[in-house]
Amino acid sequence: MKEDKRNDSAARALERAATYGRRFRRPDRPLHPSADAAELRQLFDVGLPDAGRGAVEVLDDLIAAAEPGLVGNTDPRFFAWVMGSSHPAGVAADWLTSIWGQNAGIFQTAPAAAIAEEVTAKWLLDLLDLPRASSVGFTTGATMAAFICLAAARGEVLRRAGHDFDANGLQGAPDLNVLISEDAHVSNFAALRYLGFGARNMTRLPADGQGVLDVPALGAALTANQGPRIIICQAGQINTGAFDRFEAIADLAAAHSAWLHVDGAFGLWARAVPELKALASGAERADSWAVDGHKWLQMPYDSGFAIVRDANAHRRAMDISASYLTESPGDGRNPTHYNPELSRRARGFAAWMMIQVLGRRGVAEIVRRHCACAALIADRCRAVEGIEVLNEVRLNQVVLAFHGNKGDIGPDTLTQRMADALNATGRFFLRTAQWKGRHVLRISVIANGTDRAIAEDLAEAIETSWRRLPKSEGRSQKAEEV
Ligand SMILES: Cc1ncc(COP(=O)(O)O)c(C=O)c1O
Structure with a gap:
């Protein structure tokens, strides 16, 4: 009986959350938090209960504790940081994603989620006009997208240099040099660190007053450093919005057999606008691209896409397989072949919804x-x-x-x-x-x-x-x- 009561209460909590959600988007909602860290700590730290509490009551407490600390980043008058605004249509799909509770690790745990990602990946490549055979990992944001893309890059450039990364890891690998602008987004440096690269493995290249990578400096660095190389350039510098010169950089990457990665967290979306596309012209010649869904696509947090031209390199870097993760010949793709997580949120539903709603x-x-x-x-x-x-x-x-x-x-x-x-x-x-x-x-x-x-x-x-x-x-x- 007690169990049923709890479930009733949880169901009512859902309705209550929906009602609250409608009210939350009002334009008169404060943009700035009204409580500081100490006050928020007090509001949240209500003690660990021995016995569980009714969900509606706890939900009300959660709202009361959180509201003074909410930032108005879904508001049109929010101009700090590059953040989308969680479009209500994306939020609706995101609610369903939670309600359906699918574990989108493999096709057989969540067939609808896997196929939603498969189809949405095709639309994304079309919208961004990137090579249509590329593979797409649906992940948490551009930071993890960079991690995924650069993991694929690391494995592939080392493989081409005769090093078996799967067998040896980085031990005994030839020196790998990452060429990156001093004005690259910090998340790229973080992703490189997660992948085992430190400052000595990088050549930090100068950029101009707009944050645009110095192409002659890149050319000189490529000539000076032989061996496996990864170039990181960007579409949309985090402060200025500037774009690197992709055509010239892609020429250099091709001439030196370097992997070219584009951080296009927000700027790559310029490729979806006919009159702005020229800003990112040549970006399609890269080997991988990191782009966010929770920025210009206005998806709810969190959403990013790791796009890799060579689907095999992508899969070699991310694949998780085991006999209990069953596969059959007619299955769709397993999302976990392209992402670091095994159990994971079904991110494709909200992306599918937003692309359909916006067109x-x-x-x-x-x-x-x-x-x-x-x-x-x-x-x-x-x-x-x-x-x-x-x-x-x-x-x-x-x-x-x-x-x-x-x-x-x-x-x-x-x-x-x-x-x-x-x-x-x-x-x-x-x-x-x-x-x-x-x-x-x-x-x-x-x-x-x-x-x-x-x-x-x-x-x-x-x-x-x-x-x-x-x-x-x-x-x-x-x-x-x-
Ligand atoms: C250019 C650029 N790259 C990478 C990132 C990191 O993206 P995320 O916060 O989605 O991981 C951002 C975030 O603002 C960005 O603007």
Whole structure:
């Protein structure tokens, strides 16, 4: 009897969560968390109960504990970090994914999940216009996608150099050199570390003021370092949104038999937009690509795709097989051949849903709209004295720095004060970063709902806040306004 009660309560908790979910997306929801770490710790640390509690009651407690610590990253006025906004359609599929509770490790544990991934992989390759025979691993994000792609790269370049990685691991392997830009995303360095590569195994190459890899430096490094090599380049630099010169890099990779990997966590989606595709032209010549679903595809967390041209190299790196993981001749593909996890979430359902809901044109419209918003914000800021736009705005990123005319408050301080002033309005969520030795306000336009009106609103707020901000010690706010 007690068991039944628990199940009833759990079922009601689902309904309660659905009701809460509808309310949660309201635009008047605060963007910034209201509780700090200590307060959140207190709210969550309600003690370990001896006896279990009713699910509805616990759900209410969970909401009460979590809500003060929630960040408004699903809101169209969220511009900090490159994060998508968990489109409700993707969330709906994600709920079903949890309700169905499939373990998408192998085809036989979850046939629908395996085939959803198989079919969605085909659509992804089509949308991104990448080699159609590539294999796709559905994983947690671009970090793990890089890990998967670079594991395939490691095995394959060593195999070509006559080293059997499966038998020997890295011991006794020829020196493998990874050529990577100093402005590459940190997740690539993390993935390399997980794969057994340290700083001495890498050649860090210079990049220009936009974070674009120096191609002649790459050529020189390739000539200087013989042996197995992996080149990592990027579509969409995390601060500037810049793209590496893929055609020239692919020529070099081919001439030196190097594996070419593209980190395209968000920028690779430019390939889904006809008029932006040229930005990433030549990226299709790479051997592997890491791209996120939880950024421009607006999928709920977590979702990333590891795409590898040579499906055999991909599978050799990731394969998990055992006799109890049964396979039959008519099965679809086993997802676990392409991912590091065995038991895993059925990530294909939400990806399948989002691509169907948006369609080819919908994906392009989101990326196009966000790039236009970034251009608008940059244009408005450029016209204001004291505001400097540091990047060439071709994608969705705007990098701003602020200067006073007296010079007694340094530009880095003014930039931080601007970020604080904008955040203090409660209407926007923004963050700063260091870029080329400068403190910058970093604007990422990527939340699904962000449109021209909201971009204008942000540009207006930047102008107003800048006009009001004291730019010299001792001058009052009022004085600045006159
Ligand atoms: C260029 C780039 N690469 C890799 C990553 C890591 O992606 P994820 O956080 O999905 O693992 C990001 C995240 O913002 C990124 O912008």
